[in-house]
Amino acid sequence: MFGNWIGFDADLFGQLERMRREMDQLFGDGNGASGIRSVAAGTFPAINVGGSPEQVDVYVFAPGIDPKQVDISLQQNLLTVSGERSVSHPESAQFYRRERFNGKFRRVLSLPEDVDPDRVTARYRDGVLHIQVQRREELKPRRIEVQ
Structure with missing residues (x-):
């Protein structure tokens, strides 16, 4: 400029x-x-984590990414989500301010010990990656009746 x-x-x-x-x-x-x-403001992608007795839900807010370019792994209760977001712009464009994230990202979350790494599903829709991790059946509390 x-x-x-x-x-x-x-x-x-x-x-x-x-x-x-x-x-x-x-x-x-x-x-x-x-x-x-x-995490610090501006960390990409933003994440919400919630749970129920049956599963842990992770919502990754990542608009503009190609879901085929996202790598998800779960090892020793650490969920890793990594990938790359490319924001294209004309070569002649001049920026006075750039706030939209562009580049590689990696987020690592510690999940509860009772999650089952063999029962994980992931869906990407409308810029939100929803990862569901089921809890292990044998670790769920069960009610014992007194006779």
Whole structure:
């Protein structure tokens, strides 16, 4: 936009912004995670996790990704969701602000110990990846009647 403006290269501003983000990540900027289970603002993709006695539901909010490019694995109760999101734009486009995530991502979640790694399903619809992990039958509490 400014090109060579009073001796300053326009790329200098981009480099300063990158350095500011890296410093914020290193030292914290006050807008980061507020709890042990929280992540910093802007983490992609956003995730909601819920559960019932039968299953654990993980909702991954990832609009604009190709579901065939998402890798999901469950090992030792760690659910890993990784992939890449490509946002195309014309080569001649100039950006003054870019807030939409573009690039590789990876999220790792610790699930309860009673999940069954052999009973996992995943569906992607309307930008939301819904992963269902069933709980093991033998670990579910059962009611014992007193006679």
